[in-house]
Amino acid sequence: MIMETHGDICRLGYLRIIPCLLEDQSPKTYDFLAAVLYEIVKGVHDEDFLAEKPIGLITRPVNARNYVTLAAELDLIDRRRQRLGLFGKLYLCMKSSMRFRSLVEGDRSLRLIDLLMLNDAEKIFFLWALFHRDYPFIQLITSWAIRKGRFRRQEAMIYAMEEAYPQALKKILPRSRSREVEEAERFRERRLAIGDKVEWIKSSQYAKYRHIAPPRFEWLVDCGILKRSGRGKYEVNAQMIYDPQRILKLASLSLNKIDQYLFGDFLKPLFKLYRRAGRYDIFRTLVEVYDRMKRYFGEEVDLTNLECMTILALIEKDMIADLNSIHDSFNSFAIQFPDRIYVTPSASGRLGLAYIDTRNLEI
Structure with a gap:
């Protein structure tokens, strides 16, 4: 399960650049990777190619650093060796990685839409990586989203953090870390104890919700399962290349x-x-x-x-x-x-x- 996330790491497309920076198999620090990633993408501003400005754009060096951390969580980077991880190596075996190799080498430029949008093969690749590396949290969230059909972000955050998150922690954490599970199981009680909406938004617990839950729903948007239907609103993507019932089946399976x-x-x-x-x-x-x-x-x-x-x-x-x-x-x-x-x-x-x-x- 992905344990370290930030609210700004919403766009999976950026992650395709990072394995290309590690192709020579020499160790590279996260700070170095983040600095290079930021330099590559900072000059791209063609939001006009997109229907609406997406969230999760890299606009500051700290955003790039958070994406590098996500790459490690997804095993695009081997966290211990600071080299290519399993899914990083696998991604470089895809033909679509050639565009990003050329981008890294300075041989071509890409529009913002090219940096963000995934083709069908890449959608399946990232679904594969997510369902392995974020098991079982992403499965619970995906199943809930498909069954709901349409929902608001606030509702999704509450389900993700007060139901799915405790269940996921209970499944993956050893008994020695039971205190973390118990703390998560008290999230709802603590939220309801904060009667004022403004105070809730200012609370550290809300910040935790915002950093953990929303990116996962955006990842499902990038993979083509969901689509944004307005500010803070999502719905199942009627144009998805998959079958919703098969998604539910996939989300119910054990890791192996x-x-x-x-x-x-x-x-x-x-x-x-x-x-x-x-x-x-x-x-x-x-x-x-x-x-x-x-x-x-x-x-x-x-x-x-x-x-x-x-x-x-x-x-x-x-x-x-x-x-x-x-x-x-x-x-x-x-x-x-x-x-x-x-x-x-x-x-x-x-x-x-x-x-x-x-x-x-x-x-």
Whole structure:
């Protein structure tokens, strides 16, 4: 669960720049990353391209620093080593990262809308990262939002902090930190004890609400699940690429079942939007993704991550396949080329590591 947030970290699009700053795999401090991020984005002011000025824009160095912290919470940055984290490495394997590499290198400029808006593959990527890294808090919030359909920010903050937050803490924190759970369970009582609205807004508890809850609803906006319907108002996005019932299903799953469903049944509605990938398209893309992943993971290319990333790469090519199709394709070619395509256990014995000898491999 993401424990450190700030009310201004509402736009996931900015996060795509940060892995590109770490691509050389040398450690970089958060302050350095924040300074470079701020320098890159500070000159972009084309709000006219957007229907309304979004919240969460980087306008000061402190905003950039807060986004770097969020990148670490999402494992785009390895917090301990100050290098690329798991999801940072995975993002750099996406074709869409090339735009931000060029931006970082000074070879191109981007409009504000380019910095903020996510394409379909990126929406699924960040949904994947959020549902892993903010489990189970984001799941509870997502489920509530879908069931409500339409709501105001104040109502959402109260649910998130007085119901979802205590439940999430109780699920993830050890008994040694039970005091934090007990404190969260008293949030409602403390809010109701503050009778005056002005005093409530000035309170430290309101500040905590504002920093923790609203960004998560904005992340769901960026992922295409919600949309803003007025000042402080949200509603389920009727134009979303997903099916609301499948979102509810996804939000109900345990952590170890998320990948299989997110890249399986959850994607069924996208088959109406994208061309179904053939066997050749699947394996060619899988090999391309493997080559990219090997650059960042070496010999530790996890098979499940490879297959999930292949689906995102296909979507970037305007094609679609589900996890079962990707897995069947891998197995089929592994049977055909057993000495060049196979799976081995990791050192821990828990993960399946893919190996593909791509030299002179004729598909």
